[in-house]
Amino acid sequence: MSLPAPADGTMVLVTGAASGIGEQLARQLAARGHGLLLVDRQAAAVEALAAELDGAARVEAEVCDLTVAAQRDRLIARVQRDERRLIGLCNNAGIMLVGGALDIPLDADRAQVAVNTVAVHHLALALAPLMVRRGEGAILNTASLAANQPLPGLATYAASKAFVHTLSEALHAELRGSGVSCTSLCPGATDTHLIDTENGQRAARWVPGALWAQPEFVAACGIEGMDRGRRTVVPGLANRALLAPLGRFVPRHAGLPVIRGTVRRMLAAQGR
Template sequence: MSLPTPTPGNRAVVTGASSGIGAALAEGLARRGYSLILVARRADRLRTLADRLSAAHGVTVEVRGCDLGDRDQRRQLADELASRDIAILCNNAGFASYGDLAQLDPEREADQVELNSVAVHHLTLAVLPGMVQRNAGAILITGSTAGNQPGPGNATYAATKAFANTFAESLRTELSGTGVGCTLLAPGPVRTEFGDVAELSNLDKLLPDALWVTAEDAAEAALAGLAKGKRRVVPGAFAKAQTVSGQYTPRAVIGPVLRAVYRKIT
């Protein structure tokens, strides 16, 4: 599996490109010569990034200010993507909430499911028929190590990322031989605005610097893995250890351990 060749007409789409891993994915794709469609709610940030990337790399960069949790806005974007030559889709936008589910804002929890799972499904379904017809395309899905294990104190997020992880790995096998690839990016802690959005004040103190990965390193590992047709990319030693413990520790053991961990960080 290799990535489709960038052309003046095709596009790489990055959701959640206004910050963190998504901004770094956009940068990495522009450096590789891809013209882009950048998606997030903060269109002003996307425009600043678009101007910088087109000046630095000579690519065309389009901006779509879109709330992917809003079904009408998302449908408009999905319809547009279905009608265009999309070479690469990076389904990356997402956020988390922490705390016991019964205490959390039900609307924000539902928004999380809509963004982290339903939007990933929707946009993938929009671009997939075109990719399969062209026998070329690549889909990156940003899941998480949180999706490998139960998340008491982080239940909605863990469940949405379990969807993302399983969906990506299922598709990857389903698409074998079609010329279309699908890779899961399943990071552990990455320094971005993620913690601020989730209102996590203690995470920084709990985890030493050495355990964090930069957004740039996570994005580069993801794009290298996508180009190689890798099933799953897990950037950094800590995330690799989390993956093994999350997948192989008995649920009855890891559940209470993670409950204690999440209580410390919230």
């Protein structure tokens, strides 16, 4: 119940592969000799990465906007007809919008839900049967420490990651004995493109420097979790020792006012 070793005629699918954690998942899996199908809506970036990594093991790119159901259907159909066996799925693509739930444009917030939850659900449940039928494979769904508590100012993002985390842990239990595992990757603050917006940069200043992780480290932890068939991976000692338990065990009535106050100060500092 772990990620199979690289072999001719096999591949791992990675979404959100053009940058951040997804790019590092692609690079580290390719370094191990895995064939890959890299998925992103940024055509130039994902095609350039696939061309760079293509070698002894075949690495291909697929341009796909995961907010669009028809494009997800085409991606699934491509995997189903590919002569290579799917042995791994990294559902990594994500959107993080910072701000009050009523301040974020609704269409943008719905796109966040589509990428963070609907696409993860769609790809995991459509592609897992391919691996279950062969009795081998590993799924990695990128959730977040934000999955452990409501976050005013990141309301939809935290809710979407709670969905991913809960779904992943339940699938892990259901898949027991099938030869296929499902791992929930729950990073804390990570230096990726998700904080590249002006609001994201300002929000990032509220996170102590010691709690930041680099995408290379988070990706390595995720792949190790796939290797071991683990249910949940929380990268970083501080996250495991402090932040994850706080989210799970601090009562909501005590934690929410603190979070709300912090977010209000953060938004005030942004002039909002």
